[in-house]
Amino acid sequence: MAKLSNFLFGIVAKCALLSLPGGALADIYVCDTSAIRVTATTETLARSVCVGAENALRQLGQCSLALKQPVTIQLVEQVVHPFGYDCFAYADCESASIQLSEPTTLAEAVAANEIYSEVPIDQMFEGLIAHELTHLVVNQIIPEGLSRVDHEYMAYVMQMQSYPPQTRQIFLNKIDATQKADPMRINSFFMRARPTLFAAYAWAHFSQAENGCAHFQRLLSGKTTFNYMIY
Secondary structure, eight states, rough: OOOOTSSSSSSEEEOOOOOOOGGGGEEEEEEESTEEEEEEEEHHHHHHHHHHHHHHHHHTTTTTOOSSEEEEEEHHHHHHHHSOEEEEEEETTTTTTTEEEEEEHHHHHTTTTGGGGGGHHHHHHHHHHHHHHHHHHHHHHHHOOOOOHHHHHHHHHHHHHHEEEEHHHHHHHTGGGTTOOOOSSSHHHHHHOOOOHHHHHHHHHSSSTTSSSHHHHHHHHHHHHHHOOOO
16 A cells, blocks of 8 residues: 555546456446546445535535536545555546545555544545545636645645544644644645645635635635745
8 A cells, every 4th residue: 555645635647547446347327416427336335425526516616616527436446546556546637537445445544544544434535535526626627727735735625624523623633733824834845745734734724714715716816826845
């Protein structure tokens, strides 16, 4: 398994591999939100993806963000990034698709992680869906692309938004209370080296009264960025 400090969530330019590993048979399901199609081996798994996707789209809609074209979410036993390492999930903007690891795989992968091991798997699963859908929605709005760190800010915020308050607090307990809303903490170093801390700082910043959805719009319009030169 890839280390948890690696890019376990993210956006890639290469086309996703759309065949299930091991020759597993899968069916295509259309969610109630017809913009989402799910490829999964069972209807139960497909339904859980649909619920997560519909919740995520509802949350994105609160910030006036919506899909402009349909998305396919493929549930597989283990997602393998095009660069060759195992990961939880990834979004492919070119094909408007997401690959997502099954819940049993997630449970095994996070068992020893100090933060994700405390997050119920159903919540983590839904958070992954919210994270990756955000990447696709943002790319459909700004096809030329935001910076990587701005993309991840928005994706981690929506991931955290999907959690109940007590789960978000698990992340927030790991960061310095005096620096929770410091935008300089939202940078490429934390994004790469400590993504769970990046998620916490992103949520703390977004939660400030002057930020929230308004800050999403500032990022999308190019009025601001978190793309600082941090080494």
